[in-house]
Amino acid sequence: MTALQTLSPAPDSILHDVFGYDRFRGEQGAIVDHVVAGGDALVLMPTGGGKSLCYQIPAIARQRAGHGVAIVVSPLIALMHDQVGALHEAGVEAQFLNSTLSGEAANAVEKQMLRGEITLVYAAPERVTTPRFLAQLDSMYERGKLSMFAIDEAHCVSQWGHDFRPEYRALTVLHERYPGVPRIALTATADAITREDIVERLQLQEARQFVSSFDRPNIRYTIVEKKEATTQLLRLLERDHEGEAGIVYCQSRKRVEDIAQMLAREGIRALPYHAGLDAQVRQANQDTFLREEGVVMVATIAFGMGIDKPDVRFVAHLDMPKNIEGYYQETGRAGRDGLPAVAWMAYGLQDVVNQRRMIDESPAGEDFKQVMRGKLDALLALAEATDCRRVRLLGYFGEASGPCGNCDNCLSPPEVWDGTDAARKLLSTIYRVQQLSGISFGAGHIMDILRGKKTEKVAQFGHERLSTFGIGSEFSEAQLRGVLRQLIATGALAVDAQAFNTLQLTDGSRAVLKGEMQVQLRESVSAAAGGGGRQRS
Numbered sequence: 001m002t003a004l005q006t007l008s009p010a011p012d013s014i015l016h017d018v019f020g021y022d023r024f025r026g027e028q029g030a031i032v033d034h035v036v037a038g039g040d041a042l043v044l045m046p047t048g049g050g051k052s053l054c055y056q057i058p059a060i061a062r063q064r065a066g067h068g069v070a071i072v073v074s075p076l077i078a079l080m081h082d083q084v085g086a087l088h089e090a091g092v093e094a095q096f097l098n099s100t101l102s103g104e105a106a107n108a109v110e111k112q113m114l115r116g117e118i119t120l121v122y123a124a125p126e127r128v129t130t131p132r133f134l135a136q137l138d139s140m141y142e143r144g145k146l147s148m149f150a151i152d153e154a155h156c157v158s159q160w161g162h163d164f165r166p167e168y169r170a171l172t173v174l175h176e177r178y179p180g181v182p183r184i185a186l187t188a189t190a191d192a193i194t195r196e197d198i199v200e201r202l203q204l205q206e207a208r209q210f211v212s213s214f215d216r217p218n219i220r221y222t223i224v225e226k227k228e229a230t231t232q233l234l235r236l237l238e239r240d241h242e243g244e245a246g247i248v249y250c251q252s253r254k255r256v257e258d259i260a261q262m263l264a265r266e267g268i269r270a271l272p273y274h275a276g277l278d279a280q281v282r283q284a285n286q287d288t289f290l291r292e293e294g295v296v297m298v299a300t301i302a303f304g305m306g307i308d309k310p311d312v313r314f315v316a317h318l319d320m321p322k323n324i325e326g327y328y329q330e331t332g333r334a335g336r337d338g339l340p341a342v343a344w345m346a347y348g349l350q351d352v353v354n355q356r357r358m359i360d361e362s363p364a365g366e367d368f369k370q371v372m373r374g375k376l377d378a379l380l381a382l383a384e385a386t387d388c389r390r391v392r393l394l395g396y397f398g399e400a401s402g403p404c405g406n407c408d409n410c411l412s413p414p415e416v417w418d419g420t421d422a423a424r425k426l427l428s429t430i431y432r433v434q435q436l437s438g439i440s441f442g443a444g445h446i447m448d449i450l451r452g453k454k455t456e457k458v459a460q461f462g463h464e465r466l467s468t469f470g471i472g473s474e475f476s477e478a479q480l481r482g483v484l485r486q487l488i489a490t491g492a493l494a495v496d497a498q499a500f501n502t503l504q505l506t507d508g509s510r511a512v513l514k515g516e517m518q519v520q521l522r523e524s525v526s527a528a529a530g531g532g533g534r535q536r537s
């Protein structure tokens with residue numbers, strides 16, 4: 001083996017001769033060296049960071065050193081095809097094994113693999129863990145011809161990730177069955193809890209972790225309060241992105257259709273994409289988006305995985321996503337060419353309520369729901385933030401940074417007002433109403449009481465008798481809504497989706513009531529302009 005090893009070229013020359021690049025980017029070089037030397041690695045690198053080379057170059061180096069074949073576990077058929085195609089162009093022996101191959105073709109690949117004639121074999125996780133495939137790996141392992149494993153999209157192993165795939169769980173077998181064969185797991189999304197889960201589930205406790213910066217400096221983050229969402233979107237597209245390619249994410253299929261039609265009526269080249277569309281239509285729309293210039297894709301989150309279009313100039317969220325990972329992943333599709341791009345999101349109290357309800361009504365266990373609520377709260381805190389968005393976003397992934405100068409809050413610092421007093425008054429109103437009537441009420445009614453509105457409902461329940469009736473008349477409805485969102489975001493107040501979205505005090509309410517917690521809020525511009533606020537019952 002030593003003779004071969006001396007013949008094997010250095011990773012630098014593979015980078016240059018095979019892939020045509022001058023130098024490694026970021027952590028790539030260190031990762032490659034570590035895996036070539038037989039170490040395990042967990043790689044966290046943002047989309048577009050260059051994860052593929054981190055295992056492709058070690059696979060080539062180890063193959064040339066006589067270690068045999070690398071197995072790449074990948075969940076996406078389209079991605080496998082792209083990668084294998086690109087490797088062929090670079091003159092590297094690579095094949096894939098997935099359901100698109102005929103039995104005969106698969107057999108041929110397997111024979112080649114057993115003879116050690118391929119450098120990389122891409123396979124779906126469910127195939128890798130079949131007894132038949134494991135038997136083939138056994139045979140290669142015994143002959144020292146199983147060079148390494150790469151586990152792409154490693155967050156799929158975790159139910160805390162955004163794309164849990166149960167098949168990934170069975171991959172622990174690789175470590176147990178083939179000790180000593182280096183494994184490299186890669187992902188572009190992993191907050192602390194997902195990362196820990198990956199390490200545990202894939203038994204990567206001994207692996208070295210390589211965490212790249214998740215910053216995408218060319219993306220400008222902007223998060224606005226939702227008022228007339230469609231008008232806001234239209235203004236954004238017409239004012240800043242005329243003729244540019246972008247993605248508009250919506251919560252539901254129906255909304256996707258409506259928005260795509262609305263944009264089309266306004267003369268914008270918009271196409272819908274969601275899982276409910278005919279497969280052919282979906283494919284055609286995707287192809288148009290990729291091939292033609294200036295197409296706006298209006299989509300649910302079904303769209304985007306594995307889509308590599310460099311010149312997406314904006315990603316707009318018309319509804320709030322589930323969590324920060326989702327937000328980061330989706331906004332990350334903007335500006336992959338490194339040129340300025342925009343991530344824009346509109347959010348409102350209704351989004352919070354909808355997302356809460358989806359969590360509450362999901363069939364998952366209570367632990368899971370608790371984690372999901374925590375993740376939603378973190379996203380809300382990002383939306384409500386009055387300081388740098390990027391600092392918050394990167395902080396969520398464990399990365400420290402300074403104010404970026406390229407987000408809405410850095411560029412035009414929002415007016416901040418102290419909502420501590422309003423928050424205390426809201427919470428004590430909720431408390432007193434509950435005491436008096438024995439039931440809870442929704443946001444509209446609570447705000448009416450605080451602002452001293454004599455609505456029918458107020459009269460019906462005798463709520464004008466409460467000591468808090470009218471003590472918040474100086475606050476606008478928009479201001480109070482802001483306070484409510486902030487309280488919900490920080491867990492000082494809960495919305496009970498099962499009981500008509502009524503507001504419920506939590507353990508966290510006490511600190512606010514006692515004045516131990518400051519509530520800083522963004523001043524909503526239109527709140528001042530809007531005057532007295534709308535009457536609600």
Ligand code: ADP
Nearest residue numbers: 021023024025045046047048049050051052053
């Ligand atoms: P990821 O899988 O992390 O999203 P890819 O592996 O697809 O990223 O790489 C993104 C792009 O960057 C690809 O076009 C790739 O060829 C290019 N790339 C990766 N590493 C380098 C490098 N060292 N020098 C130049 N280009 C690179």
Ligand code: ZN
Nearest residue numbers: 388404407410
């Ligand atoms: Zn900033």
